[in-house]
Amino acid sequence: MKKYVSTEMNPEIKLKINGLTYKLRVTPEKTLIDVLRDQLGLIGTKKGCNEGNGGAWTVLIDGLPMCSCLLLAVGLQNNEITTIEGSKMDEDIQIIQKAFVEVGAIQCGFCSPGMILSTKGLLDKNPNPSVYEIKEAFSGNICRCTGYKKIIKAIQTASFQINEKKSL
Amino acid sequence: MSKFQYVGKRVPFKGSYEKAQGKALFGADVRIPGMLQACVLRSPYPHARVKSIDISKALKLPGVITIATPWNTPTTKFGIVKNDEQFLTDEAKYIGDEIVAIAAVERDIACKAVELVDVDYELLDSVYDPIEALNCNSPLVHSDFTSNLCHHVEIERGDIFTGFNDADANLEKTFKLPFQYQAYLEPQTATAMWSDNSLTIWAPGQSAKHLSDWFSSAYLLPKDNFRFIQTCVGGAFGGKNYMRVVPIVSVLAKMADAPVQFVLDREEDFLTSQPRVPMTINIKMGITRNGIITAKETNIIADNGAYAFLAPGVLEVASVRVDTLYRFKNIKTKASLVYTNKLAAGGMRGFGNPQSHFAVEVMIDLLANELNIDPSEIRLKNAAQVGDENIHGYRLASCELQSTIELAKIKSRWEENRTKSKKRGNKKYGIGMASSVHVSGSVMACPEGDGSSVMVQILENGRIIVFTGEGELGQGAKSVIAQIVAEELCVSYDQVSVEDLDTNIIQGGAGAQGSRVTVYAGNSAILASKDAVLKLKESAADIWNCNVKDVIFRNAKLINVITESELDFSTVSKHYIHMTGGSRVIGQGMFSAKNVEIANEIRYGNISMSYPFATQVAEVFVDVNTGKVEILRIIAVLDVGQIINLDAFEGQVEGGIAQGLGYALFEDFIFDKGTLLNPNFTDYNVLTIKDVPEIKIYTTDSIDPYGPFGAKSVGELALVSTAAAIANAVYNATGKEIVGLPIDPFEILK
Known part of the structure; x- marks a missing residue:
């Protein structure tokens, strides 16, 4: 077998993901999604276009939903990155996950991690979104299975439950 | 109160x-130590002979x-219908x-290597229009075939003249139906x-049986030597039946003697998903003045693109x-599927049915206008009814179309809103x-006979694991x-888990295509459960030292009718394991539909177990300045028999309508x-989420025998008439x- 290029030459960076700091070497052109999936084994973030169209590849950067396929990993050393695997530490995300499951908003499930993180991003900013506001916020998240009805219902359910929890 | x-x-x-939680493993989430990644060099030309390839x-x-x-690589030609x-x-x-x-150690390297390959092409004449392609002077898409005609259908029933x-009125129109991409979010992938x-x-494939049929035609290897494990x-939506990534990745894995994975990028997926077959449908219908349809004559020209795949079936x-x-x-139909130098079209949800429904259902409204009657009256007067055997020999054991x-x-408050x-x-x-x-399900997709197997295993403490040959696409099959x-088995839903499809464990079925899983796997699951109950009774009889006939099964308990003693499920299951020296209670269910027959060479015979019906009403606003169509509401009424899972049913209808809206x-x-x-x-x-109108779903009471x-079934039915209702x-x-x-605003403004 031919000698394979070593990664020693690549710059070492630090990424803070789901509360953990990872030290790794990446080539400068590596997108966050490839680093998450191929180098860190965080496969919960799905890959489907590399053009930022679709939303299944959404992660939270400092709490804001962003397309992990459009972000270069090297540029994110000062940011908090949350992927779907981070839901273990976040009660709100767990409530959102439960809402998606219980209203039947998950069919194939490929868009679900992105939908769930986008919901978290929206509800942090706007705890009581109207249907119109939900539609505006999710206009970039494609789901080909559900026709979106149950996704809207899941977001509303999660919003209600998170608010209820906070008012206790 | 439901009895269930x-x-x-x-x-x-x-x-x-x-x-x-992001834990589910999809096609690209498969990881095997030493696994390589693939990339493919694709032709930049629509028709070209490769003269040389420099890979140095x-x-x-x-x-x-x-x-x-x-x-x-092997040069044998293979395929599903055509060896092309x-x-x-x-x-x-x-x-x-x-x-x-x-194949390379990383995808980026494989893709970089593709750019380093030099191919010398000799350009050949191309043809893009299916009607031109039928001309005898046209370039041949497949030089080893005698014409570009890939498949032809001719059917005549009754007397068209x-x-x-x-008829008191005749009308003839030509309809043009476009491609439609499946647009699933997970690109095609195989390992x-x-x-x-x-x-x-390992692949997100729809059908174990079709995949292994295809493989064996490609490799000339026995089907037993293929193992298919379905990932999430x-x-x-029809696009993952015959994924071209599968033969490519298998040949690379053989040559590299290592596991190889191939994940398409989105553009490649557009080129190879085999989208909905575009058709030009010329149709002439005759009708009496009181609205009885007397004749239908149809001519279809369908654009197959470069390879047949499933398009002949479509x-x-x-x-x-x-x-x-x-x-x-009285009907007469001629249809031709034609090769052109474009990407191959094939099966997408609805499988040819939305195309011809669009033509017929729009014609009904145009005929109604000719006769100055309400189009719903034509539908009601001509509607198929329960007990009918139609002109092609299809028997309707249930039908609530009217x-x-x-x-x-x-x-929809039809009368009021129409006027x-x-x-x-x-x-x-x-x-x-x-x-x-x-x-x-259509037996035409499995000419050797369609069937399904389910295996139910009962573990020591009463947990139940189910194996199925059909798999899950996300539509809720496992549920x-x-x-x-x-x-x-009168146990809790949470006690039952359904395993991923693995053809080394269970015979692979025809899978999730043709709207067949609920009816085939569902019937098979009933039989498998009954078989498991039989074994539980044997085990209980062994405990009681009584005759099996004296044991009944009720509410997850085994009851001895003579002594009236009871044993619970897990005790009996545990005993079975001890009694047999280590075997679980295994219930086998093998189901094949007894009421279907393979249509003969004149395409006559009952090809499906049952026929679901639906009517959709669309309410729209059309902007008179821009021609833009805005959908206010879709009302869908379905005759799909007993619904098994309400959420899955609604999900199929809402998702199907959303795809139908996109098509429209x-x-x-x-x-x-x-x-x-x-x-x-x-x-x-x-x-997108912004485009979805209000959707109201209703069902008729119907039970299919x-x-x-x-x-x-419901999955494909849901989108078949949406575009026509909007038109x-x-x-x-x-x-x-x-x-x-799709409906062109400029045409509306003309």
Whole structure:
């Protein structure tokens, strides 16, 4: 077998993901999604276009939903990155996950991690979104299975439950 | 009060927590130590002979392991219906055709290596239009075939001349139906690994049986040597039956002697998903003045693109299936599927049925206008009814089509809304209807006989594991099967889990295509559960030392009718394991539909277990200045028999309507000769959350005698008539005949 290029030459960076700091070497052109999936084994973030169209590849950067396929990993050393695997530490995300499951908003499930993180991003900013506001916020998240009805219902359910929890 | 514990209820989908948590493993999540990644060199020309390939530079790139070319891979032609495919080709037949495949330690390296390959092409004449392609002077897409005609259907029933003679009005129109991309979010993916002479494929494929049939035709290897393990499927909609990534990855894995994974990028997926077959449908219908259809003559030209795949089956469906909707007596249909130098079209949800439904259902409204009667009256007068055997020999053991029309009229306040004034400022209001029929599995897809197997295993403490040959696409198949098993065994739904499909454990079925899983796997799950109960009774009889006949099963308990003593499920299950020296209670269910027959050479015979019906009403606003169509509301009334999972049912209907709306309003492939100009989600618009109108869903009471608990199918039916209902609503609003999709605002303004 031919000698394979070593990664020693690549710059070492630090990424803070789901509360953990990872030290790794990446080539400068590596997108966050490839680093998450191929180098860190965080496969919960799905890959489907590399053009930022679709939303299944959404992660939270400092709490804001962003397309992990459009972000270069090297540029994110000062940011908090949350992927779907981070839901273990976040009660709100767990409530959102439960809402998606219980209203039947998950069919194939490929868009679900992105939908769930986008919901978290929206509800942090706007705890009581109207249907119109939900539609505006999710206009970039494609789901080909559900026709979106149950996704809207899941977001509303999660919003209600998170608010209820906070008012206790 | 429902008589069922789980059937007809809302229960969370099996596997959805894992999906929500990002733990579910999809095609590209498969990881095997030493696994390589693939990339493919695709032809930049629509038709070209490969004269030479120089791989020397690519081979020198560190990390490149194997390079497959048309000359070091098997050249046998293979295929499903037509033997027109190869692993890699030395004569490109469309822009995107696979010429060279490279496996490397990383995908980036494989892709870089592809750029280093030099191919010398000799350009050949191309043809893009199917009508031109039928001309005898046309270039041949496949030089080893004698013409570009890939498949042809001719059917005549009754007497078409008498039919038109009996008509008081005749109308003839030509409809143009576009491509439609499946647009699942997970691109096509496969991972292959060889061990000795056996191949294992991990992939989000729809059908184990079809995949292994295809493999064995490609490799000339026994089907037993293929093992298919289904990963989670990130949407399929017909596009993941015959994924070209599968043969490519398997040949690379063989050459590299290592596991290889191939994940398409989005543009490649557009080129190879085999989208909905575009058709030009010329149709002439005759009708009496009181609204009885007397004749229908149809001519279909379908554009196959470069390879046949499933398109011949799509043509067959487009030729006959819509004839089950009405009591047609005299019909004549000619249909031709034609090769062109474009990407291959094939199966997408609905499988030829939305195309011909669009033509027939729009014609009904145009005929109604000719006769000056309400189109719903034509539908009601001609509607198929329970007990009918139609002109193609299809037998309707359940059919509530008339009820779906009547209920749709009530729920949409049809009479009132049809007649009310159209004008709303600069918008016009319209309301339109279209009905539809589909199948619940078609034996035509499995000519050797369609069937399904389910295996139920009961563990020591009463947990139940179910194995199925059909798999799960995300539509909720596992949940439906688990509900049926829980219902039959009187155990809790949470106690039942359904395993991923693995053909080394269970015979692979025809899978999730043809709207067959609920009815086939559902019936099989009932039989498997009953078989398990029989074994539990044997075990209980052994404990009591009594006759098996004296043991009954009720509410998850075994009861001795003589002594009236009871044993619970897990005690008996545990005893069975001890009694047999280590075997679990295993219930086997093998189901094949007894009421279907393979249609003979004249295409006559009952091809499906049951036929679901639906009527949809669309309400629209059309902007008189821009021609833009805005959907206010869709009302869907379905005759699908007993619903098994309410959430899954609604999910199928809402998702299907969303795809139907896209088909009606904006989905299409834009070509410049052979080049697809919009192979991405920026330029190819699918329905977003902002585009979804109000959707109201109703069902008619119906129970099918052959379905599990009376169920029929729903998945494909849901979108079959949506586009026609919208076209009819636009016609109602504006008086403009809609004869092509997607609906063009400029045509409306003309």
